[in-house]
Amino acid sequence: MKKIVFVLMTVCLLTATAYAQDTIKIGLMAPLTGSFASEGAEMKQVLELLNAELNAKGGLLGKKVELITDDDGSDARTAALAAQRLTTKGVVAVIGTYGSSVTEASQNIFNEAKIIQVANGSTAIRLTEKGLKYFFRTCPRDDEQGKVAVDAIVKTKAKKVAILHDNSTYAKGLADEVKPQLEKKGIKIVFFDALTPKQSDYTAVLTKMKGAGPDLVFFTGYYSEAGLLLKQAKQMNWKVPFLGGDATYNTDLVKLAGREAVTGFSFVMPPLPKYLPSKQAKSFLADFKKKYGNEPSSPYSVLAGDGFRVVAAAIAQTKTTDPDKLANYMKTQFKDKDALTGTISFNAKGDRVGDVYRYFKFDSKGEIVLQK
Amino acid sequence: MEEFFQQLTNGLAVGSIYALIALGYTMVYGVLKLINFAHGDLFTIGAYLGMTLLASFALHETIGPFIGLVVLALMVMGLVAILGAIVERTAYRPLRESPRLSAVVSALGASIFLQNAVMLIYGARFQVYPEDLIPETAIDLFGLYVPLVRILVLAASLVLMAALYTFIQKTRIGTAIRAAAIDQDAARLMGIDVTRVILLVFLIGPALGGAAGLMVGLQYGQINFTMGWTYGMKAFTAAILGGIGNIPGAMLGGLLLGVIEAMGSAYISIAWKDAIAFFVLILILIVRPTGLLGERVAEKV
Numbered sequence: 195m196k197k198i199v200f201v202l203m204t205v206c207l208l209t210a211t212a213y214a215q216d217t218i219k220i221g222l223m224a225p226l227t228g229s230f231a232s233e234g235a236e237m238k239q240v241l242e243l244l245n246a247e248l249n250a251k252g253g254l255l256g257k258k259v260e261l262i263t264d265d266d267g268s269d270a271r272t273a274a275l276a277a278q279r280l281t282t283k284g285v286v287a288v289i290g291t292y293g294s295s296v297t298e299a300s301q302n303i304f305n306e307a308k309i310i311q312v313a314n315g316s317t318a319i320r321l322t323e324k325g326l327k328y329f330f331r332t333c334p335r336d337d338e339q340g341k342v343a344v345d346a347i348v349k350t351k352a353k354k355v356a357i358l359h360d361n362s363t364y365a366k367g368l369a370d371e372v373k374p375q376l377e378k379k380g381i382k383i384v385f386f387d388a389l390t391p392k393q394s395d396y397t398a399v400l401t402k403m404k405g406a407g408p409d410l411v412f413f414t415g416y417y418s419e420a421g422l423l424l425k426q427a428k429q430m431n432w433k434v435p436f437l438g439g440d441a442t443y444n445t446d447l448v449k450l451a452g453r454e455a456v457t458g459f460s461f462v463m464p465p466l467p468k469y470l471p472s473k474q475a476k477s478f479l480a481d482f483k484k485k486y487g488n489e490p491s492s493p494y495s496v497l498a499g500d501g502f503r504v505v506a507a508a509i510a511q512t513k514t515t516d517p518d519k520l521a522n523y524m525k526t527q528f529k530d531k532d533a534l535t536g537t538i539s540f541n542a543k544g545d546r547v548g549d550v551y552r553y554f555k556f557d558s559k560g561e562i563v564l565q566k
Numbered sequence: 567m568e569e570f571f572q573q574l575t576n577g578l579a580v581g582s583i584y585a586l587i588a589l590g591y592t593m594v595y596g597v598l599k600l601i602n603f604a605h606g607d608l609f610t611i612g613a614y615l616g617m618t619l620l621a622s623f624a625l626h627e628t629i630g631p632f633i634g635l636v637v638l639a640l641m642v643m644g645l646v647a648i649l650g651a652i653v654e655r656t657a658y659r660p661l662r663e664s665p666r667l668s669a670v671v672s673a674l675g676a677s678i679f680l681q682n683a684v685m686l687i688y689g690a691r692f693q694v695y696p697e698d699l700i701p702e703t704a705i706d707l708f709g710l711y712v713p714l715v716r717i718l719v720l721a722a723s724l725v726l727m728a729a730l731y732t733f734i735q736k737t738r739i740g741t742a743i744r745a746a747a748i749d750q751d752a753a754r755l756m757g758i759d760v761t762r763v764i765l766l767v768f769l770i771g772p773a774l775g776g777a778a779g780l781m782v783g784l785q786y787g788q789i790n791f792t793m794g795w796t797y798g799m800k801a802f803t804a805a806i807l808g809g810i811g812n813i814p815g816a817m818l819g820g821l822l823l824g825v826i827e828a829m830g831s832a833y834i835s836i837a838w839k840d841a842i843a844f845f846v847l848i849l850i851l852i853v854r855p856t857g858l859l860g861e862r863v864a865e866k867v
Contacts, residue, residue: 227682229792231690361837388837392796394786397576398828399836405569418692421788429713431704449694450788 217260218253218515220245220505221285221309223276223300224498225292228268229392232446233292236495237314238263239486241289244502247481254509266291270299281307286515287505289498294318295363301329308517310524312501315494317440318363319371322543328521330544332497332504332535333464334551336364339440340371342462342551346437346565347372347410348379356385356408358399358423360415368414368439384408391419397426404432414439420459421450428455437461440551443562445491453560460555460565464493464535469552469564474532493535500533571710573832574825579716579785581824582723586778587801588808588816589730590771596747596811597767599666603673604653606798607680608772612646612779613789614688617695626699635699635784639722642780643773650772651765653680658768659761677794684791692790695783719781726774727817734813743767747811807847809860818858 222241225234245261253259264280266273273291277300280288287310291297297316304311305326313321313331317339322329347355355376359369366388373383385406389399400423403411411434413420420442427434438461448456468479468489478499483489490496507530509515512523529539539547553565587609594602619641620626626634657676661669700715734740745753746763754760782797783789800823808819823843830842850858 227685227690229790231685232692235690387835390837390840392790392792394782394788394793395576395580397579398573398831398839401569401572401576402832402836418788418790421692422786425787429702429704429715431711446692446694450692452697452787 217258218255218509219260219262219283219285220502221280221283221288221290222261222263222498222502223266223273223280223288223290224263225268225296226263226265228266228272230268230292232444233315233492233494234265234268236490236492237290237292237498240482240490240495240499241502243482243485244478244499244506248506254506255513255515259506266296266300268293268296270295273297273299274303276300277303280304281309285309286509286517287312287520289501289505290314291316292494293362293364294321294367297321298363301326305329310505310517310520312505314498314501316364318367320367322545326544328517330501330504330524330540330546332500332533332538332546333494334546334549336368336371338549339462339551340368340375342549342553343368343372343412343437343439344375344379346460346462346553347376347381347412350410350435350437352381352408352410352435354382354384354406354408354410356403356406356411357383358385358403358411358413358415359388360391360419361388362391362415364441365414365416365439369412372412372414389415389419391415394422395426396423397430399423400427400430400432404430404434408434410434411436412439413437413442416441417444417447418450421447424451424455424459428452435460440464440493443493443554445489448556448560453558456556456560457558458556460553462551462553464497464550465552465564466490466493466496470534470536472532472534472536475534478534496534500535500538503533504528504530504538568709569832573828575710575712575716577825577828578821579720579824580827581804581821582720583778583782583797583820584801584804584823585817585820586723586726586774586781587797588805588820589727589813590775591798591802592805592808592810592813592816593743593767593771595805596813597743597750597764598658598669600658600669601673601802602653602658602771603670603798604657604676604680605771605775606794606801607677607684608646608650608653608794609775609779609782609797610684610789610791610794611649611680612642612772612776613783613793614684614693614779614791615645615776616642616780616783617693617789620696620699631699639777639780642776646776646779647769647773650768650775653772654765654768659764681791681794688791690791692788695787695789697787699784715785719785722781723778726777730770730774731813731817739766803843803847806857807850809854809857812857812859812861815857815859822858 224237264276266276273296289312292315294316297313305328310328317333317336319335357369359365385403436459440463442461443463508520508524531537554562555565590605657672704711704713742758746760750760804819804823805816808815826846827839827843831839
């Protein structure tokens with residue numbers, strides 16, 4: 195009898211302490227609806243997986259970590275509302291989001307609320323040029339991407355290049371970045387214009403570009419448009435090579451464009467984990483596949499995962515959730531050699547240090563091949 | 567000059583899709599004076615249903631590509647028509663006697679409901695039609711390179727439009743629809759069952775919208791749950807351009823809008839394509855406030 199009472203008391207005590215413990219809250223702002231909904235769904239999957247693993251290892255500072263997800267709707271106005279909701283929920287940090295213009299709408303809200311924000315797909319240069327104290331990103335910037343793209347274009351020996359963007363913060367930024375650099379290298383820009391995203395017919399654009407007679411088309415927009423452009427260029431029997439920015443790649447691209455049309459398409463992109471040798475990346479991939487049945491299709495969801503790991507590591511190492519201390523630490527001392535996408539550390543602006551971009555090309559089997 | 571004609575075919579191909587969708591807007595507006603915002607989403611559903619039916623029956627393999635596609639189109643049109651009638655029954659008919667604003671709000675609600683239903687059923691990712699349904703050959707028309715699928719789509723939409731025009735102008739039921747559009751009360755006094763006419767309009771319009779969705783899927787291969795919004799917006803513009811409520815007007819407006827877009831991007835700027843299209847719309851509305859073929863309606867004072 196005594197024994198049973200003792201056991202019961204211990205159980206009560208244990209559950210009581212468990213309830214007394216509060217959690218550390220980390221937010222995720224992701225495009226769960228709207229045109230980037232597929233990116234957002236995967237970001238959520240990645241973070242839920244990493245969060246479950248973190249909690250299985252005991253969480254942070256002896257507390258469980260709670261993931262609070264909100265939807266930015268792939269849209270700046272929705273994002274501002276989502277950001278305001280997240281600030282009221284006591285999150286230490288927020289991971290996200292994908293589109294640069296969407297992130298931009300939330301930056302000041304998080305910064306004023308002293309919440310660390312780690313964007314995962316927003317590569318527009320100006321996001322980190324505003325001197326915001328609590329803003330970071332795990333993806334590189336467009337000027338970094340621009341450099342790699344310029345190198346890739348120079349290597350193709352194209353003399354006349356057409357540049358096509360879609361007027362979004364990101365795509366226009368990258369196009370504007372690359373144009374003067376190419377001109378400096380003596381490459382002629384024969385076409386520079388923007389298409390309207392989310393339509394299905396780009397033959398008018400292609401016909402006009404064809405008239406300008408480029409040796410190469412550099413498209414800085416997103417993958418659904420890239421798929422249509424490649425497919426329709428092939429239908430028009432126009433055999434110009436296309437080079438894309440990092441948003442043109444998604445595993446769906448082969449399906450969208452068709453295998454034949456995608457052959458020879460090249461792009462610059464932070465590598466997917468399957469091109470990373472690290473043990474971390476491999477075990478993460480295996481876990482992801484086990485839980486969801488397929489490998490992550492976008493590099494940005496993995497970069498969101500890295501954002502989560504960075505925040506978790508910084509909290510664990512500084513043993514605090516104080517935003518000033520965390521931001522300071524992340525900017526000056528933080529270094530993670532085993533991040534999913536390679537080594538991560540940040541400069542004083544909150545930008546990721548080091549070159550992350552690689553240059554890839556599709557072969558005739560629809561597989562992507564890393565180019566040297 | 568070659569580029570001009572190439573752009574003309576590009577514009578006509580897009581415009582024929584706009585025209586098919588615009589017919590749904592204009593017919594409903596003609597009879598009910600209501601803008602059926604859910605129409606764009608019925609178009610989306612047509613595209614998704616086409617994909618599902620293609621994958622599950624593979625008719626093009628069993629009974630030949632041509633008959634297979636015709637049967638597929640009929641199935642899609644039938645299903646979307648039924649859905650259109652359900653939308654009418656549940657979202658619009660209960661509000662028939664209410665102020666017009668309530669019906670507009672209900673239409674927006676139906677649109678949001680259908681769009682999200684498609685997202686929940688099929689997921690947010692882009693979906694892709696099976697490849698190689700229609701041989702990817704291009705036909706050489708006096709030096710112009712036009713893919714076969716474009717010609718088929720343009721021809722199919724012209725046939726549908728011609729069929730609708732004949733139906734509305736030459737048959738008794740068509741006359742009843744026109745009568746109900748002019749004056750519902752007078753039509754009722756003449757023994758026309760207006761409720762059935764409205765139901766019929768909600769069968770024909772969505773059927774054409776569904777066919778347009780299938781054509782977009784076949785032609786471009788990639789479909790997405792938000793596509794109805796973009797196409798719906800353009801088709802609605804086309805309906806106004808041609809004169810909303812007027813059936814030949816919707817056809818003309820759709821084709822014209824497609825051509826204006828293509829020419830605008832060819833000779834002015836691609837980025838300004840939509841702005842140019844709307845600029846032309848404003849110009850036309852200034853000169854002809856009722857649209858190109860819209861009749862003058864004297865306001866009752």
